[in-house]
Amino acid sequence: MNAPVRTLILGSLLLAGVASAKTTVTFWHTYNTDSTENKILTSKIIPDFEKKNPDIDVVAQQIPYTEFRQKMLTSVAGETGPDLARIDIIWTPEFAQLGALEKVDDMPGFKGLKSQVFPGPLSTNVYDGGYYGVPLDTNTQVLIWNPEMLKAAGISKPPTTMAQFKTTLEKLQKKDGNKITQYGFAVPGPYNWFLLPWIWSNGGEITDPKVTKATGYLNSPKTVAAVQTLVDWYKAGLISPSIAGSGLGSWEGMGAGKYAGSQDGPWAFPSLQAQYPKLSVTHSPFPSGAGGSVSVVGGENIVLFKSSKNKAAAWKFLRYLLSKDAQITMATTGQIPVLKSLVNDPYIKGHPYYGVYLKQLSKAKARPPHPAYTKMEDLIQGQFQEIFSGKKTVQAALDEAAQKVDAVLK
Amino acid sequence: MTTARAMQVQKRRQGRRGDALFALLLVLPGFLWFSIFNIYPAVYAFWISFHKWAILGESEWVGLQNYLRIFSDPIILIALRNTAVYALATIIGQIAIGFVLAVLVNQKLPFMKFFRLVYYFPVISSWVVVSLIFIFLFNSEGLVNFILVDFLHIMAEPKAWLTDPATALVAICILGIWKGAGWVMVIYHAAMQGISSSVTEAAEVDGASPWQVSWFIVFPMLKPTTLFITIMLTIGAFQSFIQFYIMTGGGPNNQTEVFLSYMFTQAFKYLDFGYGSAIAFSLAVLVVSISLIQQRFFKEGA
Numbered sequence: 001m002n003a004p005v006r007t008l009i010l011g012s013l014l015l016a017g018v019a020s021a022k023t024t025v026t027f028w029h030t031y032n033t034d035s036t037e038n039k040i041l042t043s044k045i046i047p048d049f050e051k052k053n054p055d056i057d058v059v060a061q062q063i064p065y066t067e068f069r070q071k072m073l074t075s076v077a078g079e080t081g082p083d084l085a086r087i088d089i090i091w092t093p094e095f096a097q098l099g100a101l102e103k104v105d106d107m108p109g110f111k112g113l114k115s116q117v118f119p120g121p122l123s124t125n126v127y128d129g130g131y132y133g134v135p136l137d138t139n140t141q142v143l144i145w146n147p148e149m150l151k152a153a154g155i156s157k158p159p160t161t162m163a164q165f166k167t168t169l170e171k172l173q174k175k176d177g178n179k180i181t182q183y184g185f186a187v188p189g190p191y192n193w194f195l196l197p198w199i200w201s202n203g204g205e206i207t208d209p210k211v212t213k214a215t216g217y218l219n220s221p222k223t224v225a226a227v228q229t230l231v232d233w234y235k236a237g238l239i240s241p242s243i244a245g246s247g248l249g250s251w252e253g254m255g256a257g258k259y260a261g262s263q264d265g266p267w268a269f270p271s272l273q274a275q276y277p278k279l280s281v282t283h284s285p286f287p288s289g290a291g292g293s294v295s296v297v298g299g300e301n302i303v304l305f306k307s308s309k310n311k312a313a314a315w316k317f318l319r320y321l322l323s324k325d326a327q328i329t330m331a332t333t334g335q336i337p338v339l340k341s342l343v344n345d346p347y348i349k350g351h352p353y354y355g356v357y358l359k360q361l362s363k364a365k366a367r368p369p370h371p372a373y374t375k376m377e378d379l380i381q382g383q384f385q386e387i388f389s390g391k392k393t394v395q396a397a398l399d400e401a402a403q404k405v406d407a408v409l410k
Numbered sequence: 411m412t413t414a415r416a417m418q419v420q421k422r423r424q425g426r427r428g429d430a431l432f433a434l435l436l437v438l439p440g441f442l443w444f445s446i447f448n449i450y451p452a453v454y455a456f457w458i459s460f461h462k463w464a465i466l467g468e469s470e471w472v473g474l475q476n477y478l479r480i481f482s483d484p485i486i487l488i489a490l491r492n493t494a495v496y497a498l499a500t501i502i503g504q505i506a507i508g509f510v511l512a513v514l515v516n517q518k519l520p521f522m523k524f525f526r527l528v529y530y531f532p533v534i535s536s537w538v539v540v541s542l543i544f545i546f547l548f549n550s551e552g553l554v555n556f557i558l559v560d561f562l563h564i565m566a567e568p569k570a571w572l573t574d575p576a577t578a579l580v581a582i583c584i585l586g587i588w589k590g591a592g593w594v595m596v597i598y599h600a601a602m603q604g605i606s607s608s609v610t611e612a613a614e615v616d617g618a619s620p621w622q623v624s625w626f627i628v629f630p631m632l633k634p635t636t637l638f639i640t641i642m643l644t645i646g647a648f649q650s651f652i653q654f655y656i657m658t659g660g661g662p663n664n665q666t667e668v669f670l671s672y673m674f675t676q677a678f679k680y681l682d683f684g685y686g687s688a689i690a691f692s693l694a695v696l697v698v699s700i701s702l703i704q705q706r707f708f709k710e711g712a
Contacts, residue, residue: 070678077465098681099466245662246550246570375680382663389573389662 022057023313028072029086030065030300035270037333038062044329049320056313069374076100081305083314086136089124089366090373092301096127097371102304103130107315110134113322117338120297124366136321137335138299139265140364141197142356143284144272149182149260158261158284162202162229165287169238172260183240186259187230188250190243190384192367192377194263195230196296200365202226203290206380207405211368214405218380219398222290227394231387244388255279265298266334266357283356285363295364299336336361372408379404459687469684476688486689489667492654496583496668497647503587504643505636508594513624515595516602526599530592540589541656548572548581548657575665578658582666585653590646594639601635602628637708641701648697669693 031037046058061082063071069091075081076098087095095101104110113134114122121135145158153172159165165185172184188194199206204223207214217223233239240259241247251268253259255276262268263286272279286293302318304311320326327337328347336357337348348354367373383397392400459476461469480486515526532540547553548571555568571577605628613623629636651670654660660667660675667675669689677686 073465073678073681241550241570244570245573248551372680378675378679382661385573385662 022055023310024057024059025084025310025314025317026082027058027060027084027086027314027317028063028068028082029060030063030068030088031086032267033062034274035267035333037330037335040329040333045321045326048325049317052320053313053316056316058317072100076305076307079307081307083308083310084302084304084318086300086302087133089121089135089297089299089301090369090377092125092133092303093127093369094371094373095303096130096132100306101132102306102308102311103132104134104304104315105131107304109319113319116340117322118340118361120361120364120366121299121301121338124297124299124369125301125303126369127371133301133303134318134322135338136300136302137330138297138338138361139267139336140295140297140357140360141194141263141265141286142295142360143185143261143263143286144254144268145261145282145284146254146257146259147280147282149257153260158282159287160284160293162287162289166233166238169233173238175237180237182258182260183253184238184260186240186248186250186253186262187243188262188264189245190388191381192384193296193298194243195227195384196365196367197263197286197294198230199223199226200294200296201286201289201291202229207368207409211370212409214376214402214409216402218402218405219395224394224398226289227384227387227398231394234388245385251275254281266336266353269353270334283353285356285360293360293363295360297361297364297366299338370409375408376405379408455687456691458683459691461684463683463687465681465683472684476684477692479685480688480692485664485667485672488664489669489672492579492666493648493650493668495579496586496650497644499583500586500590500647501640501643503583504590504594505639507587507591508639509598509624509629511591511595512598512602513620513628516599526595529595532589533592533596535589537589537652538656540585541653544581544585544653545572545657554581572658573662575662578662578666582653582657585657586647586650590643594643597635597639598632601632605631633708637704640708641704644700644704645697648693648700 029041031041042060046060049058050056065088068087072081072085072087072091072095076095081100092101110131114131117135118138121138122131125131125133125135143158149172150156150158150168155168155171159168169184172182173180174182187198196206202222202225204226205217205220206223207217230239230243234241234243240250240253242250242253247253248256248258250259250262250264251272254262254272269281269283272281286295302321304314304318308314321330322339324339324342324345327339327342328345331337331342331347331351331354336354342348343358348358368376370376380401383392383401386392387394387397458469460471460473462472462475463469511529515522515529549555550568550570554571555565558565559568569577571581609631610623610627613627614620618626649670650668651674654666654668654671655674658666660671664672670693673686673689673693676682676689
């Protein structure tokens, strides 16, 4: 980030009497500094854009994910926000409801963009009948396996059905007396993001399609049975204690050779490779149950702020980020593109694991798009924790969660 | 003669007035700073607490609604319980351990300065850092479980300390005691310097053991110090936030919430700034009341 240097140069140019008519566009994002995302953005994407648009100067600011929502809120309240931001898809309706975001329906070329991107990620930008952002990258979770541990247990390929999944877990479990020394699978924690694929794949639901109530969905027999299955596996030692938030984390456990499999997004692979160079992994879709093989859509949208003074220039940069070139460049850093036309691109086709993720994305659902999603998530996850710590039965906990979520959705 | 005296008085008066003005000038920067960054936000938060506060656009005046909501919120009761448990456990623990440490480092032996520094070290270390360290210590694969299970064989199975509300509270209390005992030690140690050695020597001549001297003579003489420490630690316990926020985040299912962590969640996570401010002000009233009661209690016992 050489913004200060840039400002200095800019300032000295102005002082020297050279009239500079540059528009500065500030862009906030959560690209990971540990991976190459941020490096490619600042060393390639932004310079390329500035070369094409010499009158625009893009200043990018990296903010850690955990602090991002807070920082956005503070800046929105003080009206000192950026022009553009890359935000988690689940925050888009909330910020739209706060009145912080610009409606983009009538921006030049939006209709074209709308038809070029995947419909699932696009749907996360809808609030009150309008669009308040554009999808920028997408992801989902798939299963990640250690092929050597599968082979050692006599399993030739990852399971594709729930029944197969269970027998796979049984084969992979290793015991030393009463102590379990190897688990077949690790669900990383008692959180919506990790449990939703299991609920959906077994035919369960969280809310009605219109997101107006949870009773009858979140506590329906199918959802209860789906969660109960996980509880039974956990009690039988078929999946690791990480689902209750204890024991080794999923990555540490895979790295230590104690977990044969786990579930995660496409960012897991580069991190696992960096931390555990000896570990080899393969990917497979979620096993299909009564609801099919359904995972959860993640990813980021790019949004324009109402308070921005440079909307035209900011929109130009947004459109550049959605160009084929920029999307493919970011794809090399682990960001799955959102353009439908890129599915057949040679880079994507030849990629070691994007294929599995893209296949899973065609059968993945978005979390309920609602301005109060953060609160809903807390209420549901609170009950998940009660379930996996053995304090409540699945039915009692989900009844309570449904009732509390209903109060929020009212 | 008289005129000369009158002039002297006049001068002195002027001097006094000048002094007062000068003193005001010296105080002014600090006072301005305090007003802008402490008083103004506090008053503004008080204003917010009577509203359904909107970040952008119009806020709605709701009167006492936010304050009334506190009385019907079950999580407030949980926060009250946890804060009370944390306050009791950590205050008693810190005073007991701090006093014992103060007696130990008060001896005329070599290396005492070094030990004082070692015991004081947790006090100056960052809450965030030590909270993170304690997460690792109390992890189900962490050092605490290793010692209890594999080393001492007290427990058969490793425990997930931080995912069970009761044991998570124990872990956070241990952190609070470990971090604050050094501060208590320093205060007691300083107060002990003010106790005349003739008193303790008289007791020793009468055949009291060193511990009897400490417990029956020194500790009662330090009552004002104990009052000061208790009030400071109470205020600190009620304002605890970082250790709870980092170690459990108020979870599982809000079971380890304390006032400030819950205030933070309501205001900055759910954007309910009106309710968050009301919680903060109710807490302020509670802390002041408890401090006043403590002062009464100690005075009556004196």
